[in-house]
Amino acid sequence: MKVLLVNGSPHEKGCTYTALSEVAKTLQEENVGTDFFWIRNKALNGCLGCHKCVQLHKCVFDDRVNELLEIAGKYDGFIFGSPVHWAAAGGAVTSFLDRVFYADFCGGRNSFYLKPAAAVISARRAGTTATYDQLNKYFGLMQMPIVSSRYWNMVHGAKPEDVQQDIEGLQVMRILGRNMAFFLKCKEVGLKNGVALPEQEETTFTNFIR
DSSP states (O other), X not given: OEEEEEEOSSSTTSHXXXXXXXXXXXXXXXXXXXXXXXXXXXXXXXXXXXXXXXXHSSOSSOSHHHHHHHHHTTOSEEEEEEEEETTEEOHHHHHHHHHHHHHHHHTTOOOSTTOOEEEEEEESSSOHHHHHHHHHHHHHHTTOOBOOXXXXXXXXXXSHHHHTTOHHHHHHHHHHXXXXXXXXXXHXXXXXXXXXXXXXXXXXXXXXXX
């Protein structure tokens, strides 16, 4: 079993990474492998709604989005971290997730189906719960079971050293790691003992006028 931790911060080793690292350490203690994926700090286009991913099976913009799509299938769970910018997820990680999940769905990859996911939020002070709600909507739409902790998955601090002093926040990260490991182990046991994944129906699209 292996979990991919996606760092959606423009800072490679900042507060978001510090929080994700606490989750990763706990997962490793639970014998679950971990890898980190940083979206980096270069400009990321938002989704154009061009639907080229239907034919290409990837995004028309060949950047970190496609790099994640190429490896997503080999992971059993995902944790996505984001800083708070203006009481919401950062613009780069929002564009990144818009395109990753849309290209995966429309491109027929199915890399995230029924794989557990969690959001980890980092802020100096406020905007954490709004960002937490925002990111969880991605997982719900992609049929990814949402893994929670004892409290909202958030840490506070203006710099990594501050996060390391957020005793409760770090505990929340550790509990999140153990909960993720438990879910993955239960899923593995179920599949090994003949519990099949749910039957899927062909997608039906409607709108509000027909």
